[in-house]
Amino acid sequence: MFKLLLSIIMETITENQKLRVAKKLKKMFGHMDRRQMDHCPIRDVMALATDKWSILIILYLGYYPVMRFNYIKKRVLGISNKVLSERLKVLEADGYVSRKLYPEVPIRVEYALTDFGHSYLNKLIDLTEWVTQYSDVIIQSRKSIKASL
Amino acid sequence: MFKLLLSIIMETITENQKLRVAKKLKKMFGHMDRRQMDHCPIRDVMALATDKWSILIILYLGYYPVMRFNYIKKRVLGISNKVLSERLKVLEADGYVSRKLYPEVPIRVEYALTDFGHSYLNKLIDLTEWVTQYSDVIIQSRKSIKASL
DNA sequence: CGGCATCCGAGTAGATACTG
DNA sequence: CAGTATCTACTCGGATGCCG
Numbered sequence: 001m002f003k004l005l006l007s008i009i010m011e012t013i014t015e016n017q018k019l020r021v022a023k024k025l026k027k028m029f030g031h032m033d034r035r036q037m038d039h040c041p042i043r044d045v046m047a048l049a050t051d052k053w054s055i056l057i058i059l060y061l062g063y064y065p066v067m068r069f070n071y072i073k074k075r076v077l078g079i080s081n082k083v084l085s086e087r088l089k090v091l092e093a094d095g096y097v098s099r100k101l102y103p104e105v106p107i108r109v110e111y112a113l114t115d116f117g118h119s120y121l122n123k124l125i126d127l128t129e130w131v132t133q134y135s136d137v138i139i140q141s142r143k144s145i146k147a148s149l
Numbered sequence: 150m151f152k153l154l155l156s157i158i159m160e161t162i163t164e165n166q167k168l169r170v171a172k173k174l175k176k177m178f179g180h181m182d183r184r185q186m187d188h189c190p191i192r193d194v195m196a197l198a199t200d201k202w203s204i205l206i207i208l209y210l211g212y213y214p215v216m217r218f219n220y221i222k223k224r225v226l227g228i229s230n231k232v233l234s235e236r237l238k239v240l241e242a243d244g245y246v247s248r249k250l251y252p253e254v255p256i257r258v259e260y261a262l263t264d265f266g267h268s269y270l271n272k273l274i275d276l277t278e279w280v281t282q283y284s285d286v287i288i289q290s291r292k293s294i295k296a297s298l
Numbered sequence: 299c300g301g302c303a304t305c306c307g308a309g310t311a312g313a314t315a316c317t318g
Numbered sequence: 319c320a321g322t323a324t325c326t327a328c329t330c331g332g333a334t335g336c337c338g
Contacts, residue, residue: 018267024274025212028281042277043201045284050199052192063174069300080332085301095290106299107338116283118167123279125173128191130272132177134265135194141244218320229312234321255319256318 048094049120053079053087058113059128061097062121066112096120197243198269202228202236207262208277210246211270215261245269 048054056076061067067075073084088111091097096117102108113121197203205225210216216224222233237260240246245266251257262270 017271021211021267021270021274024278025208028208028274028277029212042280042284043204045280045287046199046204046276047201050195052196055192055195059174059177062170063178078332081301082303082333083331093291094287101300104299105338107301109300118170119283120279121170122166123276125170125177126275127195127272128177129173130269131191131194134268135191138194138243142242227312230321231313231323232311250320253319256321258320 045094048090049096051087053083054091055124055128057084057087057091058096058117058121058124061111061113061117062125066110068111069109072111091117194243197239198245200236202232203240204273204277206233206236206240207245207266207270207273210260210262210266211274215259217260218258221260240266 049058053076057072060072060075064071064075069084069088072088073079073081076084079087088097088099092099095114098112098114100110100112102110198207202225206221209221209224213220213224218233218237221237222228222230225233228236237246237248241248244263247261247263249259249261251259
């Protein structure tokens, strides 16, 4: 019944939109043969930047133009040193963030989004806007189903 | 140096765009207080539908309007029974896919995207288009950095 | 301050076998 | 056919301690 609610609340997806999507998918799937799917580049790239920590890190870096290690750690609640440094390394390797080291004493390191990172941030914000719009309904729906099990 | 390449190849992000993003972020962060971040709804919802299997499942369900269990399993290479049924259950619970059971012998179950799922698929396709556009460069960049370690 | 090395525990994925 | 059950293996996250 919550699914009913969902479809009522949300703007209706027109058949036209579905067709447009189908067309794009066809193009995508056409270019992807079966063997490629194994090491699917989409998934490969997505997986590195959509995990729960990276999303928050990138959003924060969009909000605060430059951040230092412990500053990020303070903002991103619950992240450990290890995971943070690991994530930052991956994000740097993939070109999302830049890392600038100032060899002072004590040492200072500043992280910032690259232009590429900003481009990604754009997409990410689209998604988060969509999510925040529906997250309440999703969570409600989730609970009601769990309760009925 | 690959980062240089990145910024040359990609369309440049204008300062205006950055400002627009900053504005949106400000709004977002304004609405999120610190305690909320703990069980951040954005992350919470995203995490369930952006993992490596769910993305493929949803893309395939967008391509083939209805699919049966073993059909999905054949398409989504490498997924196990357990993980597939688990993912489908989660996706159903969150309202992305519908599950229709036909009590025939042998039993038949058909999965399809809900309207909500299609709405998400839209966003997902935006992202995958962006990713495919840059994935080659990202992977190159990744390798060159790894090689230099 | 920034972050790497190490260890440990928990959760998760995968393979296989089995059932309504 | 559409899953569940069970077991194992392995990865991943968290805590701690150390170093430049």
